[in-house]
Amino acid sequence: MFSGLKSFAALGAAILCSSALSACVSVQVEHEEKDFSHVIGADPVGFDAEFPPSIEELFLYSQDERLNGLAYLANGEGPHPTVILLHGYPGNEKNLDLAQYLRNDGFNVLFFHYRGAWGSEGEFSFSNVIEDVASAAEYLRANAEYYRVDASAITLIGHSMGGFAALQGAANDASIACVAGIAPADFGRIGGAPAEALEGFLAYSDTMQMLAGWSGEKAVSELQANAESFALAGLAPQMVGKSVLLIAGDQDASVSAEMVEDVAAAYSAEPGIDVEMITLSGDHSFSWSRIALSETVLTWIEDCR
Helix, strand or coil: CCCCCHHHHHHHHHHHHCCCCCCCCCCCCCCCCCCCHHHHCCCCCCCCCCCCCEEEEEEEEECCEEEEEEEEECCCCCCEEEEEEECCCCCCCCCHHHHHHHHHCCCEEEEECCCCECCCCCCCCHHHHHHHHHHHHHHHHHCHHHHCEEEEEEEEEEECHHHHHHHHHHHHCCCCCEEEEECCCCHHHHHCCCHHHHHHHHHHHCCCCCECCCCHHHHHHHHHHCCCCCCCHHHHHHHCCCEEEEEEECCCCCCCHHHHHHHHHHHHCCCCCEEEEEEECCCCCCCCCHHHHHHHHHHHHHCCC
8 A cells, every 4th residue: 555655646747648548437236226225334244154254364375484364254154255455565454344245245255465464474565465366265265165265256355555456466366257346456567667756665664664575776676677567557458357446536646546547448448348447536545435345345246246
């Protein structure tokens, strides 16, 4: 997550000026009106005594390194559709309120920290993040009976860098039919920016003591080396047949609405992608729009079960 970083906001402006996509889009999908007061506004009236809502600490492995995680388990025997919820860079905003609401609505949620992040083993890198998403999905499939997971209904939802990781993960996994990017960071666009525009990003990355083995120099070097493969628009052919939700904040100084709209434009131009683009009132963390953000995600995912 890049909230409050003025130099990154300047980087976003530089990227927008160099964008090859000049048209902005807003893709709205008609949904049946839904009432989520029982999910967001009230506790459950009752619960299954044998299979109650619960939270479990867990470890999953990615390339033989142990990652810290939590499983939010929904009420009832299931099997339940399950969300892998992916945090940003470095992960100050974890969106665990969304995890609670999803569980109230009958979804399991897996939340974890990537390699090298917040005490998970290994060293952090953007490429490792993408691999870790695949490892998390495989962990759920391998332990579907224990966690009461419907292995055929795994959804990826991520914020900022997590949105980047969710879209990359869905593109690499044909079995993932539903994916949501909340203010998704387009690291391909960032990596392709002029070197001087990356100075603020380098300095910001140097402050991240919670990411093991990481530095600003490593961050910029990896983004520049992977500018093409990290570009979210380039994933469009791999998104065919999937439902994609993209959410932007109209006052996001880190990942602008225009940047998200460019990704939506690329997906809309590819036949066979069910793409929806929503712009909410909000900063990068949607600090004053948490309920609106949650209701937007719930409305979409209900139709994508």
